[in-house]
Amino acid sequence: MSERRSSPDWGQNLEAALGSFPFPERDWEKDALAVEARLPQAGPTEAALLGAPLPSEPGEPNAPLSATATPVTHSGVRPQSLADMARRSVERKQGSEREMARESLALAAKRPSAVEVQALREVMNNKLAAAPPNAALVNAGAASNAHAARGVRVQGGAAQVPTRAKAPWSQVGLAAAGVALAAGVLFWLRQPGPMPPASTSESVLSSAQKTTAAAARANSVAPSAGQPNAAQAAAAQASAPTGVNPDTLPESEPAPRAHDKAVAGNAHAPAPSAPASGPRPAKIELEDEPERPLASAVPGRIDAAVPQALLADPALRPADSTGGAVPAKPSSGAVQAALGAVMSGARHCVAAEGAPSSALVVFGSDGRVQSVSVSGSAAGKPSGECIQAQLARARVQPFAASSFSVSATVRPD
């Protein structure tokens, strides 16, 4: 032990040394019988022996629950355990995400301001004055699409407008609006993330169709310049929707996302209001964060995505934790078991020798013995070769290091 040890394997050496501390065998049955003989005279046990045995260490983060406390649950998990703390932390995070989603929905469902409505009206008027009636239809349909796709439910006021025979342009407008909607929905569906509830998609789609149809009907009713108010009324109704109470919506309703996709699909439409074209609230950007696992950053190498400071210190791992991967080195228990299985045969080899011999067993990374060097009384003798043959049968599980050496003493039987 005078030799200095290198830092990477110090912790594991200590772990192995502690875990394989010597344990002299005894006559356990004799001990058990001695105890059984004393049991009939066993008196009452002091309560102090059943209490928590040790005082707190100075600087300890958590004081003991109480001097006589016993574990609270069957599983031994206490309310202040790390597992509970982690669970509460996750619950808090989920709660804040839920709150953030509600805020995002509220922003998305915010009623347009009077200025925005006025601006839309001016645009519509200009279009109606300058363009043929069917262009106004397309614009009105696109504008109402933009609002409908935001998840805004439009009440059926436009449905009261009487209808006439459909013009071919109105059918083109309807088709364009439908294609834009489909493109938006398709684009949105291709994005990674959870599917929204079916009822949400349907409500968005149906309200969009309803609004488009209402605008189309209004336009077809008032094709002449003398009656522009019907289309304006439909557009106004579409641009001044009833607000949505976020508390009445499902918690996972992805209204902001649907809004984005629909706006992308209707890129040719004029911006109806500032909220649709303005910067999105920063909180909406966090929507997908929990869905990205760390491991996906670099496939197959989670440690590359995690800051080094956050990785657990290998020296602090529990003694039996292997994490399911190939260990750097075989555990001391595995090595002891492997050598113990062949040691009796090796002892037979030196039965005729008076003194013990030492053997250095080198395992390869595949778990097989690469070489056995025998020193001591059996070295250079047939008994040494016998030891080599016996110990070479030892096997451990494969490990990452190139080799692993173990020194063992072979004593005569």
Add this chain to the structure above:
Amino acid sequence: MSKRTDRELVDAAREGDSEAFGVLMRRHQKRIYRLALHLLRDSAEAEDATQETFVRAYGALDRFDGRSEAFTWIYRIAVNLSLNVLRARKPSRKAFSSDDPRLEGVLIETRAGSASPLGDTENRELGRALCEGMDSLSDTLRATLILVGVDGLSHAQAGEVLGCPEGTVAWRVHEARKKLKAFLVERGLIVRGEEGAA
């Protein structure tokens, strides 16, 4: 007949089945003895403490409420008894002696990348250094390190034995390792620059 669980054995022993308690005792006596041996560093005292542990456990079976594992409950009695023995010892008694029973049977030491065999002398030297380092720890840290590092209990199980949360156990193990490493650095068994890596 299938192997009965600790809980079933305790229940049977409460009903007066002394044979059931004998089975429970034989199941755990080695671990209790090893724990007492590492805490007391004396074979005879460890044997006495082991026997006393089971006798006291038998006398307190009615007070086992079943909210923890039976073996952690017995462990707790063993730790308490061992600490009582330590407190009753004369302060002049040497903590570590060359015939320390913990060093018996040191045959194998594992070491990666070694090109030369390590003989018994070096193994004993490692064991001796570890024993001295552990003896330099406080009772609290030493008992926690023995339960987790030597006996292989999980932090939750050690928390049941010691009556403290898992986080406290983890902190104590970390502290014990840090101090153990500092001790070995002081002895020149590892280079000083590695101290911060513990």
